[in-house]
Amino acid sequence: xxxxxxxxxxxxxxxxxLMSGYPVAFSFAGTAIIFGIIGxxxxxxxxxxxxxxxxxxFGTMSNFTLLAIPYFIFLxxxxxKSGLAEDLLKTVGILLGPLRGGLGLAVVIVGxxxxxxxxxxxxxxxxxxxxxxxxxxxxxxxKQLATGVIVASGTLAQMIPPSLVLILLSDQVGVDxxxxxxxxxxxxxxxxxxxxxxxxVIAYMRPGAAPALPLEARNVKGRALALLTIxxxxxxxxxxMTVLGSIFAGIATPTEAGTVGAVGACLLAAIDRKLxxxxxxxAAYSTMRTTALVVMILFxxxxxxxxxxxxxxxxxxxxxxxxxxxxYIGFLLIANLAVFILGIPLxxxxxxxxxxxxxxxxxxxxxxxxxxxxxxxxxNLQTAFISPPVGFSxxxxxxxxxxxxxxxxxxRGALPFVGIQLVVLILxxxxxxxxxxxxxxxxxxxxxxxxxxxxxxxxxxxxxxLIAGFVIVMIGRILRWRQSKLAGALGGA
Numbered sequence: 001x002x003x004x005x006x007x008x009x010x011x012x013x014x015x016x017x018l019m020s021g022y023p024v025a026f027s028f029a030g031t032a033i034i035f036g037i038i039g040x041x042x043x044x045x046x047x048x049x050x051x052x053x054x055x056x057x058f059g060t061m062s063n064f065t066l067l068a069i070p071y072f073i074f075l076x077x078x079x080x081k082s083g084l085a086e087d088l089l090k091t092v093g094i095l096l097g098p099l100r101g102g103l104g105l106a107v108v109i110v111g112x113x114x115x116x117x118x119x120x121x122x123x124x125x126x127x128x129x130x131x132x133x134x135x136x137x138x139x140x141x142x143k144q145l146a147t148g149v150i151v152a153s154g155t156l157a158q159m160i161p162p163s164l165v166l167i168l169l170s171d172q173v174g175v176d177x178x179x180x181x182x183x184x185x186x187x188x189x190x191x192x193x194x195x196x197x198x199x200x201v202i203a204y205m206r207p208g209a210a211p212a213l214p215l216e217a218r219n220v221k222g223r224a225l226a227l228l229t230i231x232x233x234x235x236x237x238x239x240x241m242t243v244l245g246s247i248f249a250g251i252a253t254p255t256e257a258g259t260v261g262a263v264g265a266c267l268l269a270a271i272d273r274k275l276x277x278x279x280x281x282x283a284a285y286s287t288m289r290t291t292a293l294v295v296m297i298l299f300x301x302x303x304x305x306x307x308x309x310x311x312x313x314x315x316x317x318x319x320x321x322x323x324x325x326x327x328y329i330g331f332l333l334i335a336n337l338a339v340f341i342l343g344i345p346l347x348x349x350x351x352x353x354x355x356x357x358x359x360x361x362x363x364x365x366x367x368x369x370x371x372x373x374x375x376x377x378x379x380n381l382q383t384a385f386i387s388p389p390v391g392f393s394x395x396x397x398x399x400x401x402x403x404x405x406x407x408x409x410x411x412r413g414a415l416p417f418v419g420i421q422l423v424v425l426i427l428x429x430x431x432x433x434x435x436x437x438x439x440x441x442x443x444x445x446x447x448x449x450x451x452x453x454x455x456x457x458x459x460x461x462x463x464x465x466l467i468a469g470f471v472i473v474m475i476g477r478i479l480r481w482r483q484s485k486l487a488g489a490l491g492g493a
Contacts, residue, residue: 006044007313010035014304014354024350025293028300032307045310056302060295064255065170065177070291071258072162075243076120077283078265082274084236085114085127091232093132094220097213101203103136104149104210105196111153112192115160116240117261120290121385122396125154129400142209143405145202147397148413151386152195152420155393158348158382160188161244162254162261165378168294168352173360175370177254181247182442183371183435187379187428194420230476235268238469245466248442271477294349301353314358321362328366332429335359335373336380343384351381372435376428383421386414 014031018024039045060066079085089110096102096109107128114124128150136146158165161181170177203210220228243261246252252260269275308314324330343351356377363373386393388411397410428434 004312004316006035006039006042007308007311007316010308010311011313018350025296025300028297028304028353032300032304035311036307039307039311044312045307049306049310053303053306056306057299060298060302063171064253065167066298068162068167068177068253068255068258069164069294070287071255071262072164072167073120073290074283074287075117075239075258075261075265076114076123077286078262078269078279079114079117079236080123080127081279081282081286082265082269082272084232084265084268084272084274085110086131087232088113088236089128089131091228093135093213094225095229095233099203100207100212101199101210102212103132103139103141104145104199104203107132107136107149108153108192108195108199111150111156112160112188113236113240114154115157115163115188116244117236117265120164121155121157121393124157125150125393125396126400128154129397133397133400133405134402137402137404139213140208140211142202142206143409144413145199145209146413147401147405147410148415148417149195149199151391151393151397151410151414152417153192154396155382155385156188156192158385159184159191159378161185161247162258163378165348165352165381166374167254168349169356169374169378172352172356173363173370173374175374178247178250179371179439180374181244181254182438183375184378185438186434187375187424190424190427190434191379191382191421194424195417198416198420227476227479230472231480234469234473234476238466238473239264239268241466241469250442271473297349297353305353305357314361317358318361318365321359322365328368331362331366331368332376336376336425339377339380340384340387343381343387348381348385369432369436371439372428372432375435376425379421379425379428383418383425386421387418388414 010031013035014027017027017031022030036045036050040047089106092106092110093103096106099105111124111128114127133146133150137143157163161184163184166180166184167177169175170180199210239261242264243257246257246260247254266275266280269279321331321334324334326333339351339355342355359373363370385391388394391414394407394410394414398407401410
């Protein structure tokens with residue numbers, strides 16, 4: 001071994017600095033600068049190599065796929081700050097209220113829908129925790145079940161398209177983001193379905209842990225409930241169909257679909273008369289902060305990667321992974337364990353930039369499908385995100401939980417869902433078709449169409465469905481406006 005030990009020391013030093021609480025981007029940059037100077041002093045690093053950094057940074061800023069990040073963050077911020085997400089959650093809760101475990105099911109369904117529109121974990125968990133946790137506890141829900149289902153459902157934004165995790169993975173692994181979105185659909189629905197089944201089983205076996213809503217809480221019925229459903233549930237469904245439908249049909253790239261989704265969210269807020277300069281400012285400011293954080297980390301990670309590679313780190317890691325006991329299976333075990341362990345104390349952005357580039361050479365040498373591997377890592381990251389004691393989702397919920405809910409309640413509540421996610425992860429590993437089937441089907445349809453990006457029949461159905469849904473939403477808004485005007489007139493009389 002030459003100076004490869006410097007690369008290992010660099011990696012260990014970076015993890016140590018990061019664990020001390022130092023900002024991620026500056027941990028990347030500081031470690032790279034220190035070991036870059038050491039490498040230059042011992043004659044390992046040629047300073048001319050740093051010239052490539054400018055081209056890497058310009059390539060990052062001109063990456064059309066990464067441009068989707070601010071659009072989806074903005075979309076989620078509009079839904080959260082305009083109250084559209086709150087209306088959705090309350091309405092689904094009323095619809096499922098008569099069922100035992102109905103509120104828990106509502107959280108799973110709304111978590112899935114918000115994940116399919118925003119791709120942002122923190123906002124989803126905070127919104128659902130603020131709006132539902134106190135209500136669930138007041139209606140007699142078990143603390144651990146209530147906190148567990150909120151944490152797990154909110155974290156679905158890590159997995160279900162248009163997930164920011166998948167966008168970053170596509171950039172770091174080098175796989176088409178559209179294929180990742182398609183590959184994540186079935187595993188994402190498997191996770192959501194597993195959560196729902198768990199809630200129903202608990203409600204059946206322990207009725208007191210997840211009771212139905214009392215009659216006095218279900219005060220909206222009949223025509224009023226139907227109108228509420230049209231106005232609160234249908235618009236997010238149309239937004240999901242617009243964003244994901246356009247991507248899967250090949251009409252738009254994820255970035256283009258993100259712009260459509262952001263504009264659509266603004267239109268929904270405007271129709272509800274909730275669009276204001278303050279709303280746009282708050283949403284834009286939130287988007288700017290998150291996007292700037294990701295870009296700063298990406299820039300500093302590029303410097304870290306350049307120095308690490310110059311010290312021989314990537315070559316060393318690749319050789320270690322390829323020569324690991326067990327070959328293909330050994331690599332999968334090492335990769336999953338590394339991502340799970342690092343994913344507990346670290347954010348997904350850090351994992352994507354630290355670990356994933358190290359796996360790519362070994363993955364290519366072993367002939368592993370990149371789409372399948374990326375989805376497997378996304379599930380793993382999601383599992384780590386809710387794993388006690390330091391999973392980030394646990395802290396997000398803790399920030400909104402009432403005093404009667406302890407940290408131990410949140411941690412115990414998350415454990416069954418960690419088990420559920422590990423089962424789904426094993427199923428995806430054993431049955432790669434859960435990821436690859438939709439991707440292969442889509443690619444086959446495109447080839448059969450002679451290069452045309454979408455099937456015209458499916459496109460026509462999709463378009464007419466959107467138009468019909470929009471008409472129904474507008475009728476619902478008009479009826480609600482007339483009702484409120486009539487109620488105001490009666491009140492004035």
